[in-house]
Amino acid sequence: MISALLLAGALIIEFAVAFPHRQYLYLPLYTGSYLVVGGPVWIKAFKSIRDGTIFSEFLLMGIATVGAFAIGEYAEGVAVMLFYMIGEYAQHGAVHRARHSIRELLDQQPEVATVEREDGIRQVHPAKVEQGAVIRVKPGDKVPLDGELLDDRASFNTAALTGESRPMSRRRGEEIWAGSINLQSPVRIKVTNGYEDTKLSKILTMVQEATQRKAPTQRFMTKLAKVxxxxxxxxxxxxxxxxYFFVETYLFREWFYRALIFLVVSCPCGLVISIPLGYFGGIGAASRNGILFKGSDFLDRLRRMDTLFMDKTGTLTMGNFEVQGVHSINGFDRDELVQLAASLEQHSSHPIGRAILQHTNGQPLQSVARQQEISGKGLRGTIGNKEVLVGNRSLLADHNIRAHTNELQSPHTQVHVAVDGLHAGTISIADQVKADSGHAVRGLRDRGIGTLTMLSGDSQKVVDHVAGMLGLDQAHGDLLPDQKYARVEQALAADHPVGFIGDGVNDAPVITLADVGIAMGGIGSDATVETADVVIQTDQPSKIPVAIDIARFTHKVIWQNIAFALGIKALVMVLATLGMATMWEAIFADVGVALIAIANAIRIQYHFTDEDFSLPSAPPSSAGRGSTEADCCCTC
Incomplete structure (x- = not known):
């Protein structure tokens, strides 16, 4: 403001007032105006030189404006520096808003937790609340820590975490995330994670780290600027x-002025800042929709992806299993069969194991000795004097046990139970396809994803059934984790940009291997979320097409900026060389183009905010997790 006022005064005196020696009045005003805006730029230039970078945009502006003063173009010299600083402030403001919007979106953790203690109710900072403590949350308040609901039922707004505007209903024993807003009656929650380990804290950390990871386009422009x-x-x-050596009437002042214009036009600062700003916008837009990119380079990778491998259970299906039937043979009782299987599964976190446990109807479980998990096949242990196996057909075959099955024709998973080398029976379990899985597949098709393949540890019959419902290209079942890895590795060898989406701990190696590893962040294991490049907080596969849209739109805007900025700069450089441009055109080609590019980049942050990504209102018909085989060792 001071610089602009001094400049205005100098212009009035130079051009609107007629009296002798007026230069003694306007020259100090021009000089003062220049020092106000030019001083900080020269300080940055000297610091850059001190740090080893001699040729910086600060030095370009400094040389150009001092040169303008040297040839008597005072107003243009001050105007260049003034508008350059205005552009710098606009750039920094835009970057600050981009970072702040991301932090504001996610940093929802309250500063106070209401804790139940022996001496009464106490309000403390969430960092001082230990795991296992019980906290209370009033309607309208944010949940300060991750925990387990102790009340029968509650409803929460999780938009800040998942981008999902619809209320999330929870029942007793289900997980509640920090940052969720309690919508109805007061609730009690048992704390399960410390302050630094909440999902909210991890989300914020991931997004902050994401803004530090540069995409190839950013790295290229940074290197280009140095040359x-x-x-x-x-x-x-x-x-x-x-x-001087080629023209007949060489005038130093004329060619020096052209060179000064050339320097002003060539300043790359606006272009260099608008590119990372575009990626910030893409990451922020994704966060608003419950999609976390761990770096701007993954936006570029997802945009190019043409092959996607998908896990089944928990990814395309709900992972909420229920026992459909129990078939006992060889004289075993059905209740005894369930009790033996549940005893072996009592410490399992796998959805199939939980389904069997829920079917015990309160039967007491027995202690298990020498329990062993056999990867991709099942469990073995000793209950009393009996050696019990619970798992798929392969597990029985490994122990030379012949499976006598009366398998259902509907797509149900069959968990086999064997006792002392004898097949005791089969427990039939079913899952459901997620309501939006079909929507996701159609969206991926519309976006040109050429190959969609399901990889699962479940039986081939189950996998074929679900793949047929969804219209996938290929489906491979009965896979162990290393076999999943080999399938993806084979696709990578064909030089296709490959993605993989999963949720289980066994998926972590494959997610790491893929060009784009995508994890279901709500139900996914910590290992899977940590290794993933993209995290879907809502566990909705339909978010993948949305993520692709954001990645492609971000890429489009960034290259619009590059083409526009370089095109205008090149044009004005040519005009300056030919003597057909003035310093005012140079100001537009530098500051004006930078401001336009920045405004274009900012719109990424808001382009997807109001988009309608609603899902089908009715879920598809029930689809079993499987038909004949189970993978009780988290290989789904």
């Missing part, structure tokens, strides 16, 4: 002196 800036300085010097 580009010194190159234009030498070209400007050549434009000043070389015409």
């Amino acid at each position: 580009y800036t010194p190159t234009v300085v030498w070209l400007a010097a050549a434009l000043t002196f070389l015409p």
